Amino acid sequence: MPHIDRRNLLTGSAMLAGVAAFARPAAADVPAGRDHFDYEVTRTDEEWRAMLGDDYPILRDGKTERQRSSPLWAEARQGRYDCKGCGLTQYSAFTKVNLLKGWVFFTASEPNAQLMSQDGPAEMSDTPGAFDVSIEVHCRRCGCHMGHILLVEGSVLHCINGASLNFVEAAA
Numbered sequence: 001m002p003h004i005d006r007r008n009l010l011t012g013s014a015m016l017a018g019v020a021a022f023a024r025p026a027a028a029d030v031p032a033g034r035d036h037f038d039y040e041v042t043r044t045d046e047e048w049r050a051m052l053g054d055d056y057p058i059l060r061d062g063k064t065e066r067q068r069s070s071p072l073w074a075e076a077r078q079g080r081y082d083c084k085g086c087g088l089t090q091y092s093a094f095t096k097v098n099l100l101k102g103w104v105f106f107t108a109s110e111p112n113a114q115l116m117s118q119d120g121p122a123e124m125s126d127t128p129g130a131f132d133v134s135i136e137v138h139c140r141r142c143g144c145h146m147g148h149i150l151l152v153e154g155s156v157l158h159c160i161n162g163a164s165l166n167f168v169e170a171a172a
Contacts, residue, residue, distance in 0.1 A: 070162020
């Protein structure tokens with residue numbers, strides 16, 4: 001095994017950083033359930049289509065809903081947000097951030113609720129060119145696409161499709 005000293009490590013790291021700066025990342029275009037990961041909840045494509053209806057392209061193909069198309073972006077009640085595909089709780093209203101941008105934003109997900117993957121260029125960042133890639137968020141239990149983690153108004157937030165979630169109001 002070759003000896004790696006500090007100088008070689010720093011040189012190699014600098015070269016890798018230089019290459020990465022010019023490399024164009026490929027989008028993670030592998031739709032949910034077709035990524036060879038063994039999810040706890042599985043259905044056939046026909047079952048997903050029947051269950052999700054018009055929301056199928058968002059949850060299973062990784063599309064983004066139209067701005068302000070879900071009433072959840074303006075939801076202000078206490079409660080939880082569950083995956084529409086399997087019912088696993090993804091977020092608490094406690095972590096919701098109310099922004100007038102037309103999507104649902106959270107500061108953090110519930111523990112053990114999500115898997116992340118790399119996606120192509122972020123489309124909703126406030127800073128043009130801020131990201132070459134974004135972090136795509138999926139339900140850990142069924143693989144449904146939730147949204148992305150992005151830099152929004154100087155904060156790293158989960159920007160989530162309301163169509164991916166079912167809101168459950170907290171008991172009084």
